[in-house]
Amino acid sequence: MTISDNIEVLIIDDDQDVVDAYQHLLEVAGYRARTATNPAQALAQLHKDWPGVVITDMYMPVTSGKEVLQQVKSLDNSLPVIMITGHGDIPMAVDALKSGAVDFLQKPLQPAALITLLEKHLPKRKQLIAHRKRLQQTTSDELLGDSPLMIKLREQISQAANNNKDVLIEGECGTGRHTIARLLHSNSHLANGPWIKLCGTKVERTPDLQRAMINARSGSICINNLPAMPADTQRWLCRFLLEQERLGKREVRVLAILEGTAEAAVEKELLVPELFYFLSQVRFLAPPLRQRATDITPLFKHFLKASCQKLNKSVPVIDKAYINTLNRHHWRGNVLELRNVAELYAIGIVKLAGQERTQPLEQMSSPLDDLIDSYEKQVIEDALYLFSGRINEVSGYLQIPRKKLYLRMKKHNLDKADYKARQ
Structure with missing residues (x-):
């Protein structure tokens, strides 16, 4: 079990009376605090994204405050630790600051000084964790x-x-x-x-x-x-x-x-x-995609669903044999190639199926020649985009001679130079 995210302060001291007094002080000031007299048990409950502040005594018989600091920093170097030390131990407190503590207080503890430090460091910690969670969500989405x-x-x-x-x-x-x-x-x-x-x-x-x-x-x-x-x-x-x-x-x-x-x-x-x-x-x-093969099927389904949503059409059924084909493919173009294959699948063009075949269209929204021209242009554009305009690779991917590829590009007014800087 980890310390709940609604706990704002963790207080570690081997003296039960002292931690009880600290907790009472903080609760009166409106903070949610948890105390511990066993540093090892307290540290075992922390997690790297806990949005609180640790307050620990410097002198404890089994695990010192400096050891607590080191273990907290190994968990998350940004987690704030405030050290409490006896009168006259300024050099040790300064050493703790060099080791990563954010501040220190001397005994006897002055309540106003403690609250001031919490007002300084707790909001920063909460803001950092909120930013981390937003970033984690963003990276997971992209x-x-x-x-x-x-x-x-x-x-x-x-x-x-x-x-x-x-x-x-x-x-x-x-x-x-x-x-x-x-x-x-x-x-x-x-x-x-x-x-x-x-x-x-x-x-x-x-x-x-x-x-x-x-x-x-x-x-x-x-x-x-x-x-x-x-x-x-x-x-x-x-x-x-x-x-x-x-x-x-x-x-x-x-x-x-x-x-x-x-x-x-x-x-x-x-x-x-x-x-x-x-x-x-x-x-x-x-x-490369081939090194994370377990992602191939979920990624294909994700891109297929997104493409179908753009086209305002239902997601087609994917044969199990086709999924196996996807998983066996080398994916020289990696995720970009996979996305292009999924987008083509959404409009009825099935790549990587031994030979290309086209699914039946639900209805003819345009004359057949127009549909064929549109699909051909899209396929060539996708390949140019995929290989950054490198004609040899585009020709090999589309399995047509370079001369024929150039003729079809000219037909659709496509210039390889327009794709050189793309990825």
């Missing part, structure tokens, strides 16, 4: 999946969203790297500032990046395909970030995205080592 890899990823985002450190986001195309970057920005202290997106392939000279950084002041800049930037520009960026850290003044938060792993980019001499070492302090790896 980074779907209940596999262990996705649960861990969402927890990492919750922990990193508020620290405003620069971030390196790695992974394959279609795994949600841009979603991770956007979540980190929108749930940070910089959320009200600019959100600038920049593609490394468009940075030909250092001044291009410098202008973008100026526009991103007091906000975040998301740099896609970081290794594509010139080496001297990467070195300038590294110096800029190091100077921010040295001065303790963050003008811009950098969220750098690259395909594959950073180590591979360094080995190929595409990524400057010093920039990699700096950004690697906070790293996120968006897992």
Whole structure:
């Protein structure tokens, strides 16, 4: 059993009379408090998202206040701990502050001083936990999946969203790297500032990046395909970030995205080592769909339902054999490919079924030729979007020659360049 979230203060002291007096004081002041004379039992009831404050005595025979502090901090480094110490033990109290305590009080306890500290730290704690819960809900809604890899990823985002450190986001195309970057920005202290997106392939000279950084002041800049930037520009960026850290003044938060792993980019001499070492302090790896196979079926059903809602039509029945086909597929395009397949399924086009087949249409809302043209354009657009305009991959995915693909793109007025920067 954990301490209830409606308990605001946990008081730990080995003297029962003392904790009774503390509890009476706090209840008179309007706080909901719980006491404990056994630190181990009290700590066992805490959880990392408990929205309260811990008050502990420094001197206890079995478990000292400093040990209580260490265990609380290992549970949640942001959980406030107020130390109570005897007269003349200021050096020990200062040491506790260095170890993570938010404040300390000397005996005999002054009620007004205790209430003042609670008024200072308790609202901050409640606000932090409320923010965490909102972020957890947001990440669950946008980074779907209940596999262990996705649960861990969402927890990492919750922990990193508020620290405003620069971030390196790695992974394959279609795994949600841009979603991770956007979540980190929108749930940070910089959320009200600019959100600038920049593609490394468009940075030909250092001044291009410098202008973008100026526009991103007091906000975040998301740099896609970081290794594509010139080496001297990467070195300038590294110096800029190091100077921010040295001065303790963050003008811009950098969220750098690259395909594959950073180590591979360094080995190929595409990524400057010093920039990699700096950004690697906070790293996120968006897992490919094949590594979280338990998410495939739920994700497909989610995307299918969402597409059918947009089309104002009922969700079609999915054959068990087709679910097995989905689970066996390699998913080179990851979640993005899965979403596109689900959207096509919603309009009657069944991919990955050995050969493509089309479900019967409930009614003919347009002439057949118009429907065919519309479907063809949508399929090509989806593939261009999926593979960022890379014609060889689009041609292979659609199983048609490049020449024929170009002709059909021309027919529908589609230009591969319009999809280059998309993910």
